[in-house]
Amino acid sequence: MRTIDPARQQARRQQILEAAIACFMRKGFHATRTAEICAQASMSPGNLFHYFPTKEAIIAAIVEEDQRETAERFVAAGRASDLYQALLDIVDDSLRMLADPVYTRIGLEVLAEAVRNPEVFACVARGEEVRKAELARLLAAAVERGQARLALPPAQAADWVLLLLDGAFGRAMVEAHFDTAAYRALVLGALAAVVAPAP
Template structure:
């Protein structure tokens, strides 16, 4: 009986997902063919489908991939001692991939496919719900600690925080001269002023946030 090496199997899957993510971002899900996936991954169709049953399964796996450790980062943020700093760090973490090549296009393609596929829509909704719940919890803790405006309701405020993060991805995908990396400091400044973090000894004031970031 042939023994499967789990590490090699996982490495092969990740190789396929990396090649597929590039194609899906550049060509779109519908226009990417199985032959192109095989060529990009450097394997036959039989070998490719040993790891994934079909193209749709590959696309779902690309979207589910937690190679950046998002689940762990969300858990760490929820348990942080300083909810305000944890919120700023989490925003940086969620926004940073917008500056990576092809990621904004892949995000846009996922949104398009979500209108056509209930499983993709459910996957994206689940991910958004986890992010939103964490941000809401951090906002509530930060308000209770006097770090942000206590008059802001966590739910609607979390919606706006996520909308600002999402705008980096959509702008990067649709505006050729938009540089998400350059705009990240502006996003931080907007959030600091919107949330009106109250200064404590050692904290940067909103007025000096641009320099601090």
């Protein structure tokens, strides 16, 4: 009996996801055929379907990987000595990603699919719940340490931060020359209405 190699399996999954992202970037989710993903990944259909039975499963895995990376950033932020600065770093990282066409295009494809597909919507919604909860936890901890002041309860302040970041994402989708630095100034200005460093 063949021994299962978890590292090799993970590498194959990642190979498929990277191939799918390349195909989705070229043609979009619905116009991409599974055969094109197989060709991009240099993999047979049977091998691909062993890891992902449908295209929807692939896009769900892309969402889950992004959510895992986001959760890791929040965990790292929670270990920082200055939690207010850690929040600003999260804002900066989020805005910096808007300059990445792969991030923005795939993000848009995911949101479009979430509108049509209840399973993808549920996956996105779960990730958003975690993102909001982790951000609220970070804000509450910053207040407890005396490093930040909030004009709203932590959960509502987290909503405000996410509203600003999601709004910037929306503008990056429709502006041909999205000015990250200019939007950073706008976001930080609006952020200060609800979250500020402790005096």
